[in-house]
Amino acid sequence: MVDDSIWKVCVANKHDRSDSHFTLARSVETDMTKHYWMQEEHHAFREAVARLFREEFEPNRQRYTEAGVVDREFWSKAAEIGVLGASVPETHGGLGLSRHFDVVTYLQQALVGDTGWGFAVHNIATHYVAAYGTEFQKARWLPQLANGDLIAAIAMSEPAAGSDLKGVKTRAVADGETWVINGTKTFITNGGSADLLLLVAKTDPAKGSRGVSLMMVETCDLEGYQVGRKLDKLGMRRNDTAELFFEDVRIPASSLLGGEVGQGFYQLMGQLPWERLIIGYTALGSAQCALELTLDYVKQRKAFGQRIFDFQNTRFKLAEANTKIELLSAFLDQCLEELESGQLTAERAAMAKWWSTEAQCDIIDECLQLHGGYGYMSEYRISELYADARVQKIYGGTNEIMKEVIARSMDDPKKS
Ligand SMILES: Cc1cc2nc3c(=O)[nH]c(=O)nc-3n(C[C@H](O)[C@H](O)[C@H](O)COP(=O)(O)OP(=O)(O)OC[C@H]3O[C@@H](n4cnc5c(N)ncnc54)[C@H](O)[C@@H]3O)c2cc1C
Incomplete structure (x- = not known):
């Protein structure tokens, strides 16, 4: 059983923040400190999600990979700590939180090197029901999407x-x-x-x-x-x-x-920006994961009597990756704020999608290169990140279509 008590307490106390509480929550934090919107409740939620992946996912990773699917039980465990229903309204069985909590899950999932578990499409579909469903439809499906009875x-x-x-x-x-x-x-x-x-x-x-x-x-x-x-x-x-x-x-x-x-097209246009932002955050988390793995590797591996890390080429590649990650993170966070306030345009969501996935693929490719031949071996996680990344440029609207969406917005007679 995953202990979710810490973050639930934090969420309950979100308007009653004390410094000591904040310090405690941050002490378990490592990778997400740069997201300015992260408060104690997000850090606590993140810790619960990290524990879910550590205790329920990692021991089964190989088995899930071989089966080509994650166990139903994992979905139930995720539901237990509120992952599936975080942004579902409380009136329909969810926790009624903002999408920032979903983003915490996406980042955490990517940071452990997984983009395979199909939470994203489940979450996107849930938002369609919440946004457009009739009262009957929301009551029928949202509670079961939140508790994992329905995938x-x-x-x-x-x-x-x-x-x-x-x-x-x-x-x-x-x-x-x-x-x-x-x-x-x-x-x-x-x-x-x-x-x-x-x-x-x-x-x-x-x-x-x-x-x-x-x-x-x-x-x-x-x-x-x-x-x-x-x-x-x-x-x-x-x-x-x-x-x-x-x-x-x-x-x-x-x-x-x-x-x-x-109403289908109108509904699709309304929800695609969220889908594209999810892809962007997944790209960010995966690139961060690749960078962490690579830093570990190049600081241990030696050639010509020195650490791979100490070659200027390595240092420049890692510096470039780190910079791209920072820029990506800032742009995605800006888009997330716009989404939450109903102002994210189709073209900015498209920018986030194409640029993040290009950056992800470039960074992971460079990181794999720095692993040498080991990077091509399945037992090194960087190789899986490399294979997983490629589709990010294809689904959710291909990157070529994203550029069309952006270019179309630049040829809008109302704007000239
Ligand atoms: C692993 C995976 C998971 C997926 N999951 C889902 C899912 O859950 N649900 C779902 O509905 N779909 C899903 N898809 C499908 C995905 O969304 C489509 O593959 C994608 O939209 C591209 O469509 P297509 O494959 O038919 O390529 P095509 O549309 O045939 O495109 C082929 C190429 O032509 C280019 N092209 C097409 N039109 C233009 C244009 N106007 N201008 C310039 N270039 C253009 C494309 O960019 C691409 O490079 C998934 C795909 C994959 C690979």
């Missing part, structure tokens, strides 16, 4: 439609009190484990972006629904990425997210 996935991409979401072919047709779904999805993270899907479907193909809707699909005992093969990937080997098939699948009318047809 969520996001089913947008299709074999012939990834970047170009308007090309989605999956159809949802109204028939009495049901929607009938037909189509195929691919690359779906948590696809094999998901109990609840956030599905992108066309409700009226003639209406372009206004003809797209989001459906919440409960997968248990769902006739006509089939999970295809678990896709074999270069990295991210601790989550299941799957194909999903829908053949005349009937779901209740109440599955339409928000209850209003044709």
Whole structure:
């Protein structure tokens, strides 16, 4: 059982901060001191999440990697300390905290060298329900998403439609009190484990972006629904990425997210900045993890009678990585504040996504290089970070699409 008492006390006392309490919380802190928004309750939460990874994840890391998925029990343990429900409203079974607490989890997960556990898509899907769900939908799904009874996935991409979401072919047709779904999805993270899907479907193909809707699909005992093969990937080997098939699948009318047809694109545009910021923070944590691993390595390894650390090239590479991490951290924190105050624009979220993931891949590549041949060996964690990083430039909107979003905002007649 994970002891979550420290951070719960801190959260309860968040308006009653004493210096001694603050010092105590900071004494367990190492990697997150530079985030100016981190207060004692975030540090305490971070310690609880760190303990979760240390006690429940690390001993099982190899097994999860081989299984290609994290145990259901790990999800339950994460739920127990409030990870799954941190930013879910209290009225719906969560802790009602800001997304800063979710960010603490993302950073902590990345700092232990994991980006595989599929918490991100679960958390993103949860925010869709919280933002757009009807009262019935929130009451039905949020408590179970927060307590880990339901694992969520996001089913947008299709074999012939990834970047170009308007090309989605999956159809949802109204028939009495049901929607009938037909189509195929691919690359779906948590696809094999998901109990609840956030599905992108066309409700009226003639209406372009206004003809797209989001459906919440409960997968248990769902006739006509089939999970295809678990896709074999270069990295991210601790989550299941799957194909999903829908053949005349009937779901209740109440599955339409928000209850209003044709709102899918508007809903997607509202939540994509959060998804892109999550990718950014994951990039930051992974780059920090790589730097820590590399510092340890180059201070021990010797060549030509001196530490690898002492070569000027090494010192410059590490200095560059450290600087990039600082800059990235500051920009992401600024974007997070904008998100929380409802001001984060699509283009700034896109900047965060593309630049952070490029920085992550560059830093990890340099760090691997400094490990020499050992960096290419699976037993050295830097090699896993390298393989995991690559997809960050692809999902959540490819980096090319991010640059399109940014460039489009620079050609807005209203701004000239
Ligand atoms: C490990 C993994 C997990 C994923 N998880 C999910 C998930 O949970 N849910 C989900 O729905 N999807 C998921 N995806 C899918 C992912 O979002 C898509 O792969 C991504 O959006 C790109 O789509 P695509 O693969 O069809 O590439 P394409 O759209 O075919 O793009 C191919 C190339 O063309 C470029 N390109 C396309 N259009 C343009 C343009 N207009 N201008 C310039 N260049 C362009 C792209 O940048 C890319 O380099 C996942 C993918 C992976 C690999």
